[in-house]
Amino acid sequence: MSDEHLSCGEHxxxxxxREICDFMMAYLDGELPAGELAVFQEHMSLCPPCVQYxxxxxxxxxxxxxxxDKEAAADPCSNAPKPPPVPDALVKAILxxxxxxx
Amino acid sequence: MIDDGxxxxxxxxxxxxxxxxxxxxxxxxxxxxxxxxxxxxxxxxAVIRRYLPxxxxxxxxxxxxxxxxxxxxxxxxxxxxxxxxxxxxxxxxALMRLRTRRRRPEKPIEDxxxxxxxxxxxxxxxxxxxxxxxxxxxxxxxxxxxxxxxDELPESYRTxxxxxxxxxxxxxEVADLLELSLANVKTRLHRxxxxxxxxxxRRLGESGRPGEMMR
Numbered sequence: 001m002s003d004e005h006l007s008c009g010e011h012x013x014x015x016x017x018r019e020i021c022d023f024m025m026a027y028l029d030g031e032l033p034a035g036e037l038a039v040f041q042e043h044m045s046l047c048p049p050c051v052q053y054x055x056x057x058x059x060x061x062x063x064x065x066x067x068x069d070k071e072a073a074a075d076p077c078s079n080a081p082k083p084p085p086v087p088d089a090l091v092k093a094i095l096x097x098x099x100x101x102x
Numbered sequence: 103m104i105d106d107g108x109x110x111x112x113x114x115x116x117x118x119x120x121x122x123x124x125x126x127x128x129x130x131x132x133x134x135x136x137x138x139x140x141x142x143x144x145x146x147x148a149v150i151r152r153y154l155p156x157x158x159x160x161x162x163x164x165x166x167x168x169x170x171x172x173x174x175x176x177x178x179x180x181x182x183x184x185x186x187x188x189x190x191x192x193x194x195x196a197l198m199r200l201r202t203r204r205r206r207p208e209k210p211i212e213d214x215x216x217x218x219x220x221x222x223x224x225x226x227x228x229x230x231x232x233x234x235x236x237x238x239x240x241x242x243x244x245x246x247x248x249x250x251x252x253d254e255l256p257e258s259y260r261t262x263x264x265x266x267x268x269x270x271x272x273x274x275e276v277a278d279l280l281e282l283s284l285a286n287v288k289t290r291l292h293r294x295x296x297x298x299x300x301x302x303x304r305r306l307g308e309s310g311r312p313g314e315m316m317r
Contacts, residue, residue: 064298068249068252086164
């Protein structure tokens with residue numbers, strides 16, 4: 001996509017990109033009132049940079065969830081990559097602390 | 103189920119089933135506690151490190167988490183898997199550590215928020231992301247990029263993003279855990295996502311054609 005196509009400064013919008021950005025989370029959570037939702041959607045229909053920003057905002061949420069879930073899966077028997085073992089010195093320290101704890 | 107009266111004949115600790123391990127833990131068996139740490143400790147420590155990237159903090163929190171596991175194991179009902187229960191205890195221990203240790207100065211987040219022209223419109227074009235989140239989990243390089251970017255978020259923002267977007271706790275629960283207002287949690291979550299988006303934008307851009315990383 002060229003810079004020219006991404007420019008939205010020449011369009012007339014009821015809300016600026018900055019204001020639209022503030023509404024994005026409420027939009028994704030389905031919390032925008034009907035009037036604001038209509039304005040939001042109108043802006044998005046005219047503003048490719050905001051459309052792209054929203055797309056990458058959503059991908060950010062999905063990516064972080066996918067990557068961290070995989071990185072430290074709750075189930076140690078899963079096929080996920082295994083995190084490194086707990087250092088021996090720490091295992092011993094925890095066992096010693098357990099013996100001392102009431 | 104293991105016969106506690108013949109411990110010398112039992113399987114090596116590493117071969118114990120979860121049910122046998124639990125039975126021995128409830129009986130206060132020392133080897134079972136060590137096996138619990140070795141079997142589940144790595145996942146717990148990995149989760150804690152998300153909140154506490156400094157290793158000494160993370161190790162202290164793991165110790166606190168496991169000591170509370172040892173005390174509470176008799177009350178574990180098995181409503182969820184042992185791993186899920188331990189995961190939750192690890193997160194709580196990390197949050198407790200964050201609350202009790204001395205607060206460290208945070209980097210400002212403003213540089214990572216979107217920039218606009220004076221009239222409120224976007225000032226710079228953005229490159230397309232060729233990333234497919236569904237494939238991302240299979241790509242270690244991408245996981246490293248995402249993990250590093252999350253670690254770079256200021257602590258108070260990172261904590262909220264982890265609790266809401268990774269742990270999928272509700273806004274109300276996060277507000278309760280962190281003693282913040284609902285509005286504050288929402289504002290900080292939105293800023294954290296924007297900042298993480300910006301960090302990923304920079305790093306995925308540096309990789310040239312990020313879409314090819316996924317294949």
